[in-house]
Amino acid sequence: MSNLIPGNQKHLTQEDRVFIESSLGRNMPFSEIAKYLCKDPSTISKEVKKHRLLKEHNDFSSPNQCAHRTSCRLHNVCNRAIPCKKECRTCNACNMRCPHFEKESCKTIKRAPFVCNGCSKKAQCRQERYFYKAVSANRHYRTILSESRVGINISEPDMQWLDSLVSPLILQGQTPYMILKAHPEINCSVKTLYNYIESGALSVKNLDLQRKVKYKLRKPHASQINDTGIFQGRSFKDFTSLLAEHPDTNVVEMDTVVGCDGSRKVFLTLYFRVCKLMLIYLLPDKTTTSVKKVFDSLEKALGTLLFCQLFQVILTDYAEEKTIPKNHQKCYKYCA
Numbered sequence: 001m002s003n004l005i006p007g008n009q010k011h012l013t014q015e016d017r018v019f020i021e022s023s024l025g026r027n028m029p030f031s032e033i034a035k036y037l038c039k040d041p042s043t044i045s046k047e048v049k050k051h052r053l054l055k056e057h058n059d060f061s062s063p064n065q066c067a068h069r070t071s072c073r074l075h076n077v078c079n080r081a082i083p084c085k086k087e088c089r090t091c092n093a094c095n096m097r098c099p100h101f102e103k104e105s106c107k108t109i110k111r112a113p114f115v116c117n118g119c120s121k122k123a124q125c126r127q128e129r130y131f132y133k134a135v136s137a138n139r140h141y142r143t144i145l146s147e148s149r150v151g152i153n154i155s156e157p158d159m160q161w162l163d164s165l166v167s168p169l170i171l172q173g174q175t176p177y178m179i180l181k182a183h184p185e186i187n188c189s190v191k192t193l194y195n196y197i198e199s200g201a202l203s204v205k206n207l208d209l210q211r212k213v214k215y216k217l218r219k220p221h222a223s224q225i226n227d228t229g230i231f232q233g234r235s236f237k238d239f240t241s242l243l244a245e246h247p248d249t250n251v252v253e254m255d256t257v258v259g260c261d262g263s264r265k266v267f268l269t270l271y272f273r274v275c276k277l278m279l280i281y282l283l284p285d286k287t288t289t290s291v292k293k294v295f296d297s298l299e300k301a302l303g304t305l306l307f308c309q310l311f312q313v314i315l316t317d318y319a320e321e322k323t324i325p326k327n328h329q330k331c332y333k334y335c336a
Contacts, residue, residue: 051137
């Protein structure tokens with residue numbers, strides 16, 4: 001760790017990755033990016049190299065990827081019975097059969113910054129190129145983070161000991177809660193023990209649990225939101241903090257009103273706190289797409305500049321139809 005950069009011991013967020021992407025486009029060195037994010041330069045280097053995206057060689061101009069193709073004058077590398085008269089550098093099979101083939105690569109991707117974001121020749125370049133994209137990098141990071149927590153975090157001898165202790169007691173009719181209360185040496189929670197049984201890690205199965213087989217599967221709520229990461233930094237506490245710092249901010253309260261039974265139509269209400277004006281729109285259904293169409297029509301009618309001035313902050317509750325991803329939101333949105 002660099003002595004000049006104090007570390008914050010936190011994972012990189014999507015906002016950090018957006019800053020990295022924009023900084024690479026301005027050819028900012030890793031050391032300067034690290035100072036702004038309070039990270040070590042090696043952290044930025046590993047982040048870029050791990051999540052960069054490959055853009056394949058463009059075969060439209062030339063399918064040959066050999067570094068010596070401009071000076072090569074070889075003929076009949078394939079050793080055909082009837083010798084080929086054309087030069088091998090113009091053949092599609094040259095790269096696979098020539099013993100002197102050396103793949104062409106740019107020096108930029110072999111050393112820092114390892115990507116072509118800030119290269120001035122990236123539009124005309126026909127070689128393999130690498131780019132760092134914040135959205136795809138954050139998605140890949142979240143996938144790795146969730147997959148690393150999948151599975152059983154216990155050694156095989158400990159699992160065998162747990163199985164020899166828990167399984168006979170469950171077959172006797174005891175519940176996992178009773179077993180853990182009577183055996184404090186078991187270092188796991190009731191939910192973890194249920195997960196072990198459900199995954200088949202123990203000898204007993206769900207059918208051996210007398211009470212669990214009686215319960216029906218719970219149906220998820222219709223408006224249940226799976227991706228809660230989109231609400232980071234947009235809670236009601238963040239909303240009150242923003243108003244404390246900027247009391248003159250225009251706030252619009254958004255809500256939906258469900259129609260009568262059997263009807264899919266709903267009302268979308270937009271209440272402007274400053275002028276106490278309420279706009280009501282009739283939506284065909286209670287979906288995110290219908291809500292987004294209303295905001296798109298408002299932006300088209302008002303213009304982007306006036307739209308951003310009027311809809312500086314939107315205050316709403318947690319609901320699936322109001323959950324528009326951050327990369328599609330044109331204004332701030334907070335959930336109470």
